[in-house]
Amino acid sequence: MNMKIKKIFNNNVALTEDLNQTEMVVMGKGLSFQKKVGDEIDTEKIEKTFITPSESFADKLSELFDDIPYDIMALSKDIIDMANRELHTELNDSLYLSLSDHIHFAVTRSKNGLPIKNALMWEVQKFYKAEHRVARKALDMIKVRTGVSLPEDEAASIALHLFNARQDSSGMEETMAMTNIVSSVTSIVKYHYGIAFEEESMNYSRFITHLRYFAYRMLRGELNNDHNDALYKQVKMQYPKAYDCAKKVQAYLNNQYNVEMTKDELAYFMIHIHRVSSREKS
Incomplete structure (x- = not known):
């Protein structure tokens, strides 16, 4: 050539x-x-x-090479190649930018003794098992190539990058449907509690993130099939108002999309609804 x-x-x-x-x-x-x-x-x-x-992508790539060692970029490429094979997909090219930047930042933080917790770690492990499995392999590759052992939280963060790179290739119809679901469910919660969301808060960000991932999985028929009665009963008892709100969300999804939420899905919805409605500071 x-x-x-x-x-x-x-x-x-x-x-x-x-x-x-x-x-x-x-x-x-x-x-x-x-x-x-x-x-x-x-x-x-x-x-x-x-x-x-x-042109903007090329410029961003150039800036990345200026700021990040080539070895990290090469490592990211190898991780993405492995992820493409394991997930049987072709991840969006934008992942080379976001993953390289993330790994460089995570390795630097770890060397300086400044690890960052991922608030969605348990949900990622539970709902994005394929991406999380690949991310665990990525942590092993990072350790071999850099000598740095990143914490388990980073597997969740990398898994989310992988998920987003798959989501980026969604068609316009699916993207519009996801947007509609997020907007409608957010309105249900807003009017149930009679509140205005603090959109800059961490709890709101977590809620929207969970909602987007839920909508994505729902539209692709990938909802979690587990029925964890113990968790469901505990959260229902602890957050009765969030339970009432979650049931409204469930009714909306059933009426509009003929979707039945499992008890696991409902439990996590209740947790996020409670957090965002109570405006807890994180």
Whole structure:
């Protein structure tokens, strides 16, 4: 493949054009070292290509290479390649940006003794088992390549990045349906309690995140089938008003989408509804 350099971002990444005038951002260690615009790229050095990228994407990729060591970018590529195989999918290219940035930040924090907890860790383990299993493998790869053992919370964070990269490829119809579900359920909770949400709060952010993931799984027929009676009864007893609200959500979903929520799903809804309605500070 004949590829000429149109723009050099740094020693490891360049914007190229082939004989069909197809633009690609290519990455590989040292592939543009001592090169200039118009030179041909040694294709054997190419490790990853981003075909017909937007100008903003190319700029973000360039900025990332300026801020993040190449070894981390290469590690992210290997993790994504592994995830594509394990999840039998093709993850969105935007994941190379977000995952590299996250891993670099997480490794740096860990070295400085500043780990960050993931408030959704248990839910990710429970509802996104495939992504979490892959993320656990990613932690092993990170340990081997960087010498840093990241905490289990980071497996949940990486799993969410993987999930979002799958979600990015959703069709417009599905995206609109998800948006409608989030909006409608949020309104049910808002009017049930007669409150205005503190949209900058952590509890609101957690609630919307849970709701988006629920809507995504619901539309794809991937809702959790477990019926954890013990958890359900405990939460129902502890948060009776949240239970009443959750039942309204359940009725809405049943009427509009013919979906029956399991007791597990209802229990987690109650927990998030209670948190967001009580406006607890986190």
